[in-house]
Amino acid sequence: MKAETALFAGVSLFFAVSAFVYGWFSAEPAGTAALVVSCLMSALIAFFLRHRHRKDGLLPKDRKDAPVHEAAGPVAFFPPRSAFPVLAAAGTALLGLGAVYGLWLFLIGIGVLVPGVLGFVFQYGARETQSVRMTGVEVED
Known part of the structure; x- marks a missing residue:
């Protein structure tokens, strides 16, 4: 770095x-x-x-x-399909339209955008514990 x-x-x-x-x-x-x-x-x-x-x-x-194999490892986490990008995009579009057409549509846009953003943030919060459960490997404290 x-x-x-x-x-x-x-x-x-x-x-x-x-x-x-x-x-x-x-x-x-x-x-x-x-x-x-x-x-x-x-x-x-x-x-x-x-x-x-x-x-x-x-x-x-x-x-x-440094040899090349030292940099090897997991590339990244590739998430499966999710509805949260569509929800966030729809909320953003409604916010933009609400700025043009009125406060009522803007407030609906906030109501749609907030769950989309929160879904993005917390969707994979417990990913490590889920992968441990799925593989059957127990981690001792």
Whole structure:
């Protein structure tokens, strides 16, 4: 994660310099604000990656002498079908239409969007305990 940290720190520095120069030579505050927010967002990512690097140590891709098999492992978790993306999209569409047609439709959109977002967040919260139950492997405390 060293390379990623340096990359996002460089992006943050670029946006900081750009924001300073743009704010100095222009009279328009919106562009300066956008550049400052971009600087802060990339700095947040760089901070997170640096924190993970300190906590996890060197990854195999950070070492030149690391063999390929050290980086092997589970690729990712690929979830099965879910209705929550459709629910969240429908809620977002209703929010947009509610902004045009009235408060009543906006409130219905919130009522549809909130369960969709909560479903996204909590859908796989107990995934590890379910996989232990399905494989029959007992974990002792």
